[in-house]
Amino acid sequence: MLHFERWKIILVALVCFAGFAYSAPNFFPKDSLADMPAGLPDKQVNLGLDLRGGSYLLLEVDIDAVMKDRLQSLVGDIRKALRDEGIRYTGLGVKGDVATVRVTDAAQLDTAMQQIRDLSTLVNGGGFSTTPTRDIEVSNQGNLISVAVTDAARLSRQRSAMQQSIEIVRRRIDALGTTEPVIQQQGADRILVQVPGLKDPENLKNLVDQTAKLTFRLVNNSANAQQAMQAGSVPAGSEILYMQDNDQQPVLVERQVMVGGDHLTDAQPGFDSRTGEPVVNFQFDSTGSRLFGDVTRNNVNRPFAIVLDGKVISAPVIREPITGGQGQISGNFTVAEANNLAILLRAGALPAPLDILEERTVGPSLGADSVAAGEIASLIGFAAVIVFMALIYGFFGVLANVALIINVALIMGVLSLLQATLTLPGIAGIVLTIGMAVDANVLIYERIREELKAGKSVIAALEAGYSRALSTILDANITTLIAAIVLFQLGSGPVRGFAVTLAIGVVTSVFTAFTVNRVFVATWYQRRRPKTLNL
Amino acid sequence: MRHLKLIPSDTKIPFIKFRHIAVGVSILLIVASAVLTMMRGLNFGIDFEGGILLEVATDGPADIGGLRTRLGSLGLGEVQIQEFGEANDVLIRVQTPDEGGNDASQAVINKIKAALGEGVEYRRVEVVGPQVSGELIQSGVTAVILAIVLMLIYIWFRFEWQFSLGSVLALVHDVALTIGVFSFLQLDFSLQTIAAILTIIGYSMNDTVVVYDRIRENLRKYKRMDLGELVDLSINETLSRTVMTSGTTLLALFSLYIFGGEVLRDFTFAMIFGILVGTYSSIFIASPLLLYIGVKRDWSGTGDAKVQQAKG
Numbered sequence: 001m002l003h004f005e006r007w008k009i010i011l012v013a014l015v016c017f018a019g020f021a022y023s024a025p026n027f028f029p030k031d032s033l034a035d036m037p038a039g040l041p042d043k044q045v046n047l048g049l050d051l052r053g054g055s056y057l058l059l060e061v062d063i064d065a066v067m068k069d070r071l072q073s074l075v076g077d078i079r080k081a082l083r084d085e086g087i088r089y090t091g092l093g094v095k096g097d098v099a100t101v102r103v104t105d106a107a108q109l110d111t112a113m114q115q116i117r118d119l120s121t122l123v124n125g126g127g128f129s130t131t132p133t134r135d136i137e138v139s140n141q142g143n144l145i146s147v148a149v150t151d152a153a154r155l156s157r158q159r160s161a162m163q164q165s166i167e168i169v170r171r172r173i174d175a176l177g178t179t180e181p182v183i184q185q186q187g188a189d190r191i192l193v194q195v196p197g198l199k200d201p202e203n204l205k206n207l208v209d210q211t212a213k214l215t216f217r218l219v220n221n222s223a224n225a226q227q228a229m230q231a232g233s234v235p236a237g238s239e240i241l242y243m244q245d246n247d248q249q250p251v252l253v254e255r256q257v258m259v260g261g262d263h264l265t266d267a268q269p270g271f272d273s274r275t276g277e278p279v280v281n282f283q284f285d286s287t288g289s290r291l292f293g294d295v296t297r298n299n300v301n302r303p304f305a306i307v308l309d310g311k312v313i314s315a316p317v318i319r320e321p322i323t324g325g326q327g328q329i330s331g332n333f334t335v336a337e338a339n340n341l342a343i344l345l346r347a348g349a350l351p352a353p354l355d356i357l358e359e360r361t362v363g364p365s366l367g368a369d370s371v372a373a374g375e376i377a378s379l380i381g382f383a384a385v386i387v388f389m390a391l392i393y394g395f396f397g398v399l400a401n402v403a404l405i406i407n408v409a410l411i412m413g414v415l416s417l418l419q420a421t422l423t424l425p426g427i428a429g430i431v432l433t434i435g436m437a438v439d440a441n442v443l444i445y446e447r448i449r450e451e452l453k454a455g456k457s458v459i460a461a462l463e464a465g466y467s468r469a470l471s472t473i474l475d476a477n478i479t480t481l482i483a484a485i486v487l488f489q490l491g492s493g494p495v496r497g498f499a500v501t502l503a504i505g506v507v508t509s510v511f512t513a514f515t516v517n518r519v520f521v522a523t524w525y526q527r528r529r530p531k532t533l534n535l
Numbered sequence: 536m537r538h539l540k541l542i543p544s545d546t547k548i549p550f551i552k553f554r555h556i557a558v559g560v561s562i563l564l565i566v567a568s569a570v571l572t573m574m575r576g577l578n579f580g581i582d583f584e585g586g587i588l589l590e591v592a593t594d595g596p597a598d599i600g601g602l603r604t605r606l607g608s609l610g611l612g613e614v615q616i617q618e619f620g621e622a623n624d625v626l627i628r629v630q631t632p633d634e635g636g637n638d639a640s641q642a643v644i645n646k647i648k649a650a651l652g653e654g655v656e657y658r659r660v661e662v663v664g665p666q667v668s669g670e671l672i673q674s675g676v677t678a679v680i681l682a683i684v685l686m687l688i689y690i691w692f693r694f695e696w697q698f699s700l701g702s703v704l705a706l707v708h709d710v711a712l713t714i715g716v717f718s719f720l721q722l723d724f725s726l727q728t729i730a731a732i733l734t735i736i737g738y739s740m741n742d743t744v745v746v747y748d749r750i751r752e753n754l755r756k757y758k759r760m761d762l763g764e765l766v767d768l769s770i771n772e773t774l775s776r777t778v779m780t781s782g783t784t785l786l787a788l789f790s791l792y793i794f795g796g797e798v799l800r801d802f803t804f805a806m807i808f809g810i811l812v813g814t815y816s817s818i819f820i821a822s823p824l825l826l827y828i829g830v831k832r833d834w835s836g837t838g839d840a841k842v843q844q845a846k847g
Binding site for chain 1: 538539540543544590592638640641656657658659660661662663664666667674675677678681682685689693726727729730734736737738740741742744745748749753772773774775776779780782783784785786787788789790791793794795796798799802803806813
């Protein structure tokens with residue numbers, strides 16, 4: 001146990017040196033690291049949101065809304081298909097999660113079923129199956145036809161809605177210009193968003209939880225919105241929407257979308273040249289320009305509603321045909337609102353609404369306070385343990401303390417190298433590790449004391465101390481490691497950071513307390529060859 | 536140079552003699568914890584109950600009464616307001632609205648912000664919806680049970696089933712008492728508490744394993760010694776280590792408790808309590824339990840013993 005080959009000592013020294021080298025960048029200001037020569041470690045520990053401030057959002061994509069949309073458009077397709085074939089029907093609509101329609105003439109049932117079946121497209125089978133399957137399933141009970149969306153289609157919709165949502169959320173957050181945002185899928189229908197160092201976390205929420213579906217629709221002038229609402233007689237093909245800046249003021253808007261936000265190629269915040277109020281300037285693609293030109297040409301002097309997520313932003317009257325494909329949205333915006341709207345329009349609409357399931361935002365001051373408190377607590381805890389060990393074990397305590405310092409350097413080095421996230425509970429994990437890391441040395445030293453008392457020679461007692469304590473040390477540390485791994489599976493964010501430092505600390509402490517410390521003691525013994533041991 | 540000694544070298548404390556009392560007291564405390572937890576309940580944080588939490592720093596010392604009236608009139612249901620560490624630091628907690636989903640929660644936050652006006656700093660905003668809190672409860676309970684089961688299997692694998700059972704009963708004891716004290720003091724029971732409990736499980740097991748290791752060693756060494764005597768000897772032999780390690784760990788944790796800031800306080804408290812209980816249980820519960828369960832005396836011929844000898 002006390003004999004080391006030269007190469008083993010060199011290896012141990014190298015590992016310790018690497019620990020110091022990789023933890024070193026944490027003691028320099030971040031700016032100075034950029035000037036470091038290439039090849040030297042320059043990575044700092046990645047601080048968690050609870051330490052540097054920032055926002056954590058767990059979002060859920062509303063898949064049911066996607067499916068509802070799909071069924072609605074299916075109903076539209078069925079209507080068109082049956083009309084084109086001259087098939088008479090009643091009761092076309094959505095019931096639960098199927099679309100149903102009753103064919104009036106039983107003789108036309110087969111044709112109708114065939115027409116509806118022809119609407120289906122192929123999608124990739126769900127799960128492990130790669131054979132394409134139909135996206136809808138058509139069945140009938142007498143003259144009543146039900147059309148259901150297949151599981152495979154549902155899965156494929158869900159997958160594409162997720163991908164699209166993540167992409168759009170990413171574009172929106174990137175527009176904020178923050179560094180290192182994390183946007184990743186979690187489970188089948190959730191998106192995890194972590195954005196560090198935000199000055200205004202509230203704005204982040206405004207940016208991600210809006211669908212941002214923009215439509216241009218004509219205002220129905222045939223009736224007064226207020227009266228239509230009171231009379232309960234909204235003209236067919238129109239609906240009542242409210243103004244975005246005044247939810248008491250209804251507007252009667254036609255359902256037909258003249259131009260959609262998907263035709264936008266650009267949107268930028270700006271100011272109106274006459275009034276100076278904040279506006280958003282937009283640019284359509286060629287199809288959008290043509291559509292927009294046609295509508296404005298045919299409807300001069302009619303109000304044209306700009307609708308965002310079911311609210312009317314504004315409904316300006318068309319003065320003249322707009323053919324260049326450029327336009328301006330005004331709506332009593334503040335500068336910030338115009339900015340946000342431009343970002344939302346540029347990034348595109350979400351395929352489905354996003355719900356915020358969980359939000360955790362930490363302000364920069366709390367983060368800084370936590371870092372300071374964590375640093376003080378670590379230093380004091382560290383100092384207390386070191387003094388205690390020295391008092392109890394004297395010279396050997398000092399050797400254990402050197403191993404402990406190397407241990408902390410290794411933990412910081414591994415954290416920096418792996419770019420693992422250090423959280424406030426993670427700091428607690430390091431402090432706890434400092435307290436528990438000396439356990440291995442305590443086990444060894446106590447064992448050596450016992451062996452000495454049993455009358456063994458110094459070298460025999462040292463040998464026995466290290467060898468007999470090993471299996472105990474391993475057993476004892478594996479139990480902590482098991483707890484840390486379970487914790488890692490359980491937790492997200494801060495708590496996971498605790499599991500990470502605890503697990504790293506267990507591994508490094510066995511190395512420093514058992515191996516590094518043993519190298520020290522062995523070297524010391526070979527130089528001094530003491531006859532007695534002051535332990 | 537003479538070193539400080541916390542524990543004299545040759546203790547012969549008859550731990551086994553106290554086993555009936557210790558086990559009796561522990562059973563009583565476990566029952567008390569269970570009853571307390573059921574009657575009084577736990578003060579669940581928003582992790583497990585859902586809700587909205589704001590940590591707010593005011594300019595001067597916070598006027599908690601004034602805040603209570605101002606926020607109480609908003610019709611947000613029950614509003615909890617408490618000082619958090621400093622006089623100008625306040626925690627505000629309200630329930631998430633039953634209906635309206637996410638927008639409703641955001642609306643509540645906006646109402647609170649409007650009521651508090653300018654001049655306050657929002658240090659922390661947390662919203663946990665009912666769906667997530669349900670999942671967190673589930674994964675928290677699963678994690679604790681999983682950790683205990685894994686320990687059971689590991690000790691079974693490394694020792695014998697008697698040891699495994701003894702150590703796991705001691706773990707259940709530690710977890711039960713920790714939950715009990717959280718109920719008694721009505722401390723915030725959150726995801727961090729679960730993390731603390733898992734750490735306690737790891738630590739307590741660590742402590743128990745050290746004593747068990749010594750018992751196993753002595754079982755091989757002293758084949759004829761009375762089991763009670765042998766357990767006593769083993770506990771006494773390892774007592775110095777047990778106290779030392781608990782000592783250094785507690786030193787580190789106390790430093791964290793005092794200087795580590797308000798956010799970590801309940802978390803650290805749970806660990807300090809758990810380490811005290813865990814140390815107690817490995818001495819007074821886990822080892823004496825072996826006497827009730829009984830252990831295999833002949834360790835000489837087993838494969839396990841050979842592995843051990845080969846290693847040593």
